[in-house]
Amino acid sequence: MKAKAQRLPSWLKMKFPTGYEYSRVKNLTRRHHLHTICSSGNCPNIGDCWSRGTATFMILGDVCTRNCKFCGVKSGKPEPPDRGEPARIAESIRLLGLRHCVVTSVDRDDLPDLGAGIWAETIRCIKEVNPETGIEVLIPDFNADHSLIKQVTDMRPDVVSHNLETVRRLTPVIRSRARYETSLEVIRFVASQGVRSKSGIMLGLGETREEVLETMDDLVSAGCEIMTIGQYLAPTAGHMPVADYIRPEVFEEYRLIGLEKGFSFVESSPLVRSSWQADRHARSTENVNNSKYVKKSNLPGPRVR
Template identity: 45%
Template sequence: MHDMKQESKQQEKPEWLKVTYSQKKVDQMNTLLSGLNLNTVCAEANCPNLGECFGSGTAAFMILGPNCTRACRFCDVPHGHPRPVDLAEPLHVAQAAKRLGLSHIVVTSVDRDDLPDLGADQFVQTIKALRQITPETTIEVLTPDFQGKTEQLDKIIAAEPDVFNHNMETVRSITPKVRHRATYATSLRVLQYVKEHASTKTFVKTGIMLGLGEKDAEVYQLMDDLRDINIDFLTIGQYVQPSAKHYQLREWVPLERYQKYYHEAKIRGFKFIASSPLVRSSYKAKEELLAVYGK
């Protein structure tokens, strides 16, 4: 009985998850996106920052449809049969970015293991459309692992996004428990390959979640693994269990630990670190570029 009470208390959402925002601004953003047949990871992944980001006129666009071919146990993006690739989508993303006057945009996607190119070409076409229609907008891509296939990574590297992001998600020991088909080693190789082959104008970034049962030593080892391959940016945020069927939340991590991890990451030499409960991969993404060269 004591354990059940402990678990119930642990699952209660803390006050920092209770955010307020302008519903009118969110509705305006949703109207624009639906008119262009676009998806955002903000809505599809049930991000706690949806109100703040939509309210400020920013969004992370999710290309290649709303359905993922993988079923990671931490993720709220729907798993199911994917839709055909929308060839007009890159243009629509660029048009939305221009209408919104975005100075920085994040482009991410579901996994598309069903496609011969695994979705890489759609990323490239989206980058090209953005460069043509809104050339002043800086571009961050948050990509799947493309099964570690370097020929797909080469396509995106050649398109020269300002930031290449691929999430490690969690420490090595927990990865097999929460990620479907993806591995710690493959994600690390993806980041290393991009860092070694991309233009020096492209920063490389990754992010992890806390509250999955990770230990301090494992987090520090992950940081060391990333710095061994010279990764530039690191984001650290809180895992929020989407439903009872998803991986069980182990802990609401206290603010003090985020601060400790921030200082440890700073010591290790990351160019930019964001570490707090509400941090997500694309949350306030432009701040990292401002931190390194004021762009």
């Protein structure tokens, strides 16, 4: 699939990632043999997040069993799960001093439990090593199997996120093996378990305004509390091409509409991704002491010469 050549608007241009904190996060993830969606998914915010000493950890490897047309993560046959990964994730969070961490994963349709067991163990390890850290998890659909999703919600993370990604009409066009209704059922079940639920969509894939508003209604009806809306950017020329670059004022309009429709919090702007500045999303829906979300690094600082 050949992407149509378009000049990137000024509001989507990001600085090249550099700096001490950026290098420190990069070196930490390499040293602990960990993956992040920031690098695996070619996220445009990698410089912003890593320069602030934060990252979204990706468990269960870096190869996905699905092949969605919008996603930059590798697809293919994954390696067996790394049983030591949960402990290394927990230790990395401790070293970074995170007060709110985000964990996601590839889809693992090759595993009998679709990866739910490793998910539960990862949350348990994080809680054990970092009892004061808020935990947000961005989960796959688990084929909407309640027993598998419950393994995650029973660990009581602070936020459980599952992205719809796009509107109903475009779901079969861009998502591999996923169904719009399946994702809504995941969100509905998470909400029924008393855990804060979150979801996000991308704009610029050819959706209409009416479809975006319908998607908002569907999410609110499912019990979703937090919504993120960002601009789709094709990871490579072989991915789904960008249909439109949506102007910032349109994103702001959707943010206000979302709040009117009943979301507790809506993050909507071109460079928004579901885990970008996720601590702000968490603060919006829980009356917590803000100090919980202040990063206190346990990594050694720069040498003074």
